[in-house]
Amino acid sequence: MAKSIFDEPRFQDPQAAREYLETLRWPSGAVCPHCGGADRQAKIEANAAKKVRPGLYECGHCHQQYTVTVGTVFERSKIALHKWLMAATLIAASKKGMSSHQLHRMLGVTYKTAWFMSHRLREAMKSGGGLMGGGGGVIEADETYLGHSTGGRRAKRRNSKKVSRVLALVDRDGTTRAFAVPDVTIKTLKPILQAQIAKDTHLMTDSASQYRHMNTGFKAHEMINHLAGEYAKPSRKAKGVTLHTNTVEAFFGMLKRGLHGTYHHVSQEHLQRYCEEFSFRYSYRTETDVTRADAILKNIGGKRLTYRRTDTNKESVVN
Numbered sequence: 001m002a003k004s005i006f007d008e009p010r011f012q013d014p015q016a017a018r019e020y021l022e023t024l025r026w027p028s029g030a031v032c033p034h035c036g037g038a039d040r041q042a043k044i045e046a047n048a049a050k051k052v053r054p055g056l057y058e059c060g061h062c063h064q065q066y067t068v069t070v071g072t073v074f075e076r077s078k079i080a081l082h083k084w085l086m087a088a089t090l091i092a093a094s095k096k097g098m099s100s101h102q103l104h105r106m107l108g109v110t111y112k113t114a115w116f117m118s119h120r121l122r123e124a125m126k127s128g129g130g131l132m133g134g135g136g137g138v139i140e141a142d143e144t145y146l147g148h149s150t151g152g153r154r155a156k157r158r159n160s161k162k163v164s165r166v167l168a169l170v171d172r173d174g175t176t177r178a179f180a181v182p183d184v185t186i187k188t189l190k191p192i193l194q195a196q197i198a199k200d201t202h203l204m205t206d207s208a209s210q211y212r213h214m215n216t217g218f219k220a221h222e223m224i225n226h227l228a229g230e231y232a233k234p235s236r237k238a239k240g241v242t243l244h245t246n247t248v249e250a251f252f253g254m255l256k257r258g259l260h261g262t263y264h265h266v267s268q269e270h271l272q273r274y275c276e277e278f279s280f281r282y283s284y285r286t287e288t289d290v291t292r293a294d295a296i297l298k299n300i301g302g303k304r305l306t307y308r309r310t311d312t313n314k315e316s317v318v319n
Contacts, residue, residue, distance in 0.1 A: 005290070010085055017082035018055045022068045024297050032059035033071035033301070072300040073120040083107050085297070087117050088124075092292035095281060096258035097274075122273040124300045125280035127177055133201030136219060138172045138241060140248040141193060141205045143184045146259060146271075164271055166255070168279075169196055170248040176282040178255070178275035180268070186210045202238050206245055251282050 009016035022030070030041040040060025046052045055067045069075050074084055087107060091098045104114035133139040147163035167189055168178040177196060181188050189210055197203065200219045205211040207223040214221070220237040224230050224244055232244040255278045259266055266274050284292045 006086060011082055014080045014082050015054060017085045018068060021297060024294055025068055030057050032062060032064065033066050034064040035059060035062040037061040071302060073124050073303050074300060075304060079109065088121055088296045089289065089293040091121055092296055093289035095254060097262040097277065099262050119273060121296060122277045123303045124296050125276050131198040132169055132171050132175055132196055134198035136200060136202060138202045138204060139197050140170045140245045141203060142245050142248040143167045144252045164268055166275060167192060168248050168251055170251055172247055174283055176251055176279045178279045180271040180275055184210055186214055190214055204243055204245060254278060254282060
């Protein structure tokens, strides 16, 4: 019988989880989160006369004490660290997302705790920034609409206030970013494309009016005309490259199946966090579940998230 990954020590024991996290975040040794010092970091050991927090270090430069969770989304959490690692792995491995109710059942925590854990991990999934593409690489851009039809006609649905709109940018070499936007006009989309995509990039879109007259200023911009029955054809501006938006449309398929099938309802206030979650997984779509989970854990630094900041409205997840 094959052994489950969750039988490994880091998912069973808080100390093993801490050591695993230290190895991921500090591959060359402890680094002070207060001053950035990477040398003269001393681990404080407990003894009969003195009790200390597990994994406590002191910096020889600023003399501040810290653990591997200080300055991260895990800071001040009373949840055992091995449960955090298990939650990160479950969310990383679930292509269509993992509901808070499912996490609360599997981890043995309350629903409220599981909901907050999910949002903290989505915070860790945020993109690190920087420009996408470059070097003549291909970026596909497209938009989609989320929500129920208000009258059966496509135009009505798109103009409805009950419908959410998402713009996605997908690098065929990996990186994906998605943005919850108020509308899909040139005025809204053009600044996002210019801020996110390097100028020496080959941009591919469909022939929607907002892209047709955008004059993006990239190395090349080609459009595929879906209304004419075009879905893929050789690029006229890049030898050996196929013009299509199939990659970004596949991302939207995954996003919609997750939001409708797993989360059922997501409020506009929290939609961007879910966009970050699905973008992260799609960026690592060719990697293993463990690699995706490790990428989340490496990215927890500098991203504090309190419950008050998260719970700005009623809970956005009904599942």
